[in-house]
Amino acid sequence: MTDTAWIDNALTSARPQAVGALLRYFRNLDTAEEAFQNACLRALKSWPQNGPPRDAAAWLIMVGRNVAIDDLRRAKKQTPLPEDDQAISDLDDAEEELAERLDGSHYRDDILRLLFICCHPELPATQQIALALRIVSGLTVKQIARAFLVSEAAMEQRITRAKARVADANVPFETPDAVARSERLAAVAAMIYLIFNEGYSASGDTAEIRKPLCEEAIRLARLLLRLFQSEPEIMGLTALLLLQHARAEARFDSDGAVILLDDQDRTLWNAKMIAEGLALIDKAMRHRRSGPYQIQAAISALHARAAKPEDTDWTQIDLLYGALEIMQPSPVVTLNRAVAVSKVRGAEAALEMIEPLAPRLSNYFHFFGVRGAFLMQLGRNDEALVAFDRAIALANTSAEAAHIRMHLDRLQRDSSPRGVKAGK
Amino acid sequence: MLYAILCYHDEDHVGSWTKEQDAVVMQKLAVVQDKLTKQGRLGPVARLLPTTAATTLRKDDPPVVLDGPFAETKEQLLGFYVIDCKNLDEALDVARDLGKANPGGAYEIRPVGMFTPGSVAT
Numbered sequence: 001m002t003d004t005a006w007i008d009n010a011l012t013s014a015r016p017q018a019v020g021a022l023l024r025y026f027r028n029l030d031t032a033e034e035a036f037q038n039a040c041l042r043a044l045k046s047w048p049q050n051g052p053p054r055d056a057a058a059w060l061i062m063v064g065r066n067v068a069i070d071d072l073r074r075a076k077k078q079t080p081l082p083e084d085d086q087a088i089s090d091l092d093d094a095e096e097e098l099a100e101r102l103d104g105s106h107y108r109d110d111i112l113r114l115l116f117i118c119c120h121p122e123l124p125a126t127q128q129i130a131l132a133l134r135i136v137s138g139l140t141v142k143q144i145a146r147a148f149l150v151s152e153a154a155m156e157q158r159i160t161r162a163k164a165r166v167a168d169a170n171v172p173f174e175t176p177d178a179v180a181r182s183e184r185l186a187a188v189a190a191m192i193y194l195i196f197n198e199g200y201s202a203s204g205d206t207a208e209i210r211k212p213l214c215e216e217a218i219r220l221a222r223l224l225l226r227l228f229q230s231e232p233e234i235m236g237l238t239a240l241l242l243l244q245h246a247r248a249e250a251r252f253d254s255d256g257a258v259i260l261l262d263d264q265d266r267t268l269w270n271a272k273m274i275a276e277g278l279a280l281i282d283k284a285m286r287h288r289r290s291g292p293y294q295i296q297a298a299i300s301a302l303h304a305r306a307a308k309p310e311d312t313d314w315t316q317i318d319l320l321y322g323a324l325e326i327m328q329p330s331p332v333v334t335l336n337r338a339v340a341v342s343k344v345r346g347a348e349a350a351l352e353m354i355e356p357l358a359p360r361l362s363n364y365f366h367f368f369g370v371r372g373a374f375l376m377q378l379g380r381n382d383e384a385l386v387a388f389d390r391a392i393a394l395a396n397t398s399a400e401a402a403h404i405r406m407h408l409d410r411l412q413r414d415s416s417p418r419g420v421k422a423g424k
Numbered sequence: 425m426l427y428a429i430l431c432y433h434d435e436d437h438v439g440s441w442t443k444e445q446d447a448v449v450m451q452k453l454a455v456v457q458d459k460l461t462k463q464g465r466l467g468p469v470a471r472l473l474p475t476t477a478a479t480t481l482r483k484d485d486p487p488v489v490l491d492g493p494f495a496e497t498k499e500q501l502l503g504f505y506v507i508d509c510k511n512l513d514e515a516l517d518v519a520r521d522l523g524k525a526n527p528g529g530a531y532e533i534r535p536v537g538m539f540t541p542g543s544v545a546t
Contacts, residue, residue, distance in 0.1 A: 013436045222439075225476045229492035238476065270443070272537060279477040279535040282512045283491065286479075 020110030039064035203397035204256025235284035236294030242277035243300035494532035
C-alpha cells in the first residue's frame, strides 16, 4: 500500500461517525461537512509525521470541532488567525477522554441520524441515494454522477437541492426513543436497499460502472449491523445484499446480455460472500422475528445453496414467497411466487395465479415476460407471441428487450402448430 | 512447543480488497505456509468470517446468547476450538456443553470461511 492509502482508508471509515457527531454538535449539515473536510486536511498533514491516532474518528471530531469553533470566533471578532497547530495541541489527552465518551451510546444514534436525514420522505428516491452517497459515504459528486450516468453539473444541482430541502426538515437532535429509533432504522434500511438496487438493476453495459453502488450499499449495511447487532432484519438485509451481489460476475455475458439464474455459471458466484450471507441468515433466524428482508435473503440463500439449477428447493421458495405475500402484499411478489409455482406445480397453475394481476401490472415488463414464458411452456404459442410483443414494447433496457427477442426467435423456430395444450 | 498465531487487522480494510487483491495476499501467504507444510510444522489454518457474523455466549448462570463479537476487554483469549456443525444453533449447543464444564467467561462463535486442517507431528 502507498504512504497515503492508509489515510484515505481511515478517513473513509471514520467519516459516518465523525460527520454524524459534528452534525449533532453544530446542527447544520454544511458546517458539519466543512468541519470534517478541514479535519481531513489536517490529518493529511499530521498523520504521516505523527502516525495514525489511536481512534481516527475521535481525532477528526475533536479537530473538526476546534477548527470550526475557531472559524466562528474569528468571523465574529476578526481577531488574528491562530497558529495552524493550535487546534491539535494537547490532543492526546483530549482524544483519550473523547474516545471514552464516544464508546457510549451517542455515536450509534449520530450515524443513524446522519443516514436518516438522507431518507427525508419528500425527497425522491434518487435524491435520497445521491445525498447518502455524498454525505455518509463521502463519494465525490463526480463519482456519484458517473454511477448515475448523468453529468457532474446535473448531479451537483440534484445534491444541492436535496440538501436545501433536508436543511428545512428539522430532524430532532435529541436521542431518539425506542420507537423513533426503530422507525429510523427501517427507513434507513429501505434507503440502503434502494442504493443497492440502483446498482443491481443496471443493464449489462453499465453494470461495471454501477457496481460501486452495490458495494457501497453493502458497506453501509455492515456499518448499520455493527451498530445494531441484534436486529434480525438488518442481518437479513446485509445477507440479502451479499447473496445477490455474489452473483455479479455471472449475471451478464460478454455482450452485456442478461444471463438468467438457471443459465448462470455458478462457479463464478462469489463463495466468500455467499458464506457470509448464509451465516447472517442463520443468525437472523434464531430470533424468530421474521421480516421481508430475512425472507428475501432466505430465498436468495436457497438459490445460493443449489450447486445446479435442478437442485433448487422450489417448494421452499414457493412457501417463502407465500409468507412474503402476507407480510408485504404486492403483485410483483405474487409474480415472483408464480415462477416458483411453475416449477413445483407446472405452468398451468402458475398462469392461473398471475391472471388476476393483469390489471395492475398492465405496464410491467416482467409480467408479460413471465406470462409469455408460461404460455410458451404450455404450447400456447400464439398467445405467447402477443405477450412477448407487449414485453418488448415495455422493456426498460435494450438487454431486457434482447432477452425477450431470444424467446421470440425460439418460438418462431419451432412454430410447428401445436393445437393441444402441452402442460408439464 | 506449539504456537498459535492469532491474526488481527481492520476488517473494513481487508473486506474492501477486490477479489484480485485478496488473491494476491493469499498467494503470498501460501508460499510461507507451503514451506511449513513440507517441514510438517503447519497445523490448522482458518480464515474467519467478519465479526458481523459472530455470536457470543456469555457463560453466566444461565448462559446468555448475544449477537456480535466478544467485546469485553477485561478477559483474555485463552484458547479455541474448531467444530463442524450444521448451523449456528448446533454450534451454540456445543458451546453450552463446554460452558457447563467450564463456567465463567465467554465463547465467541464465529463461522469459518476458509479452513485447511494441516498436520503437525506432536
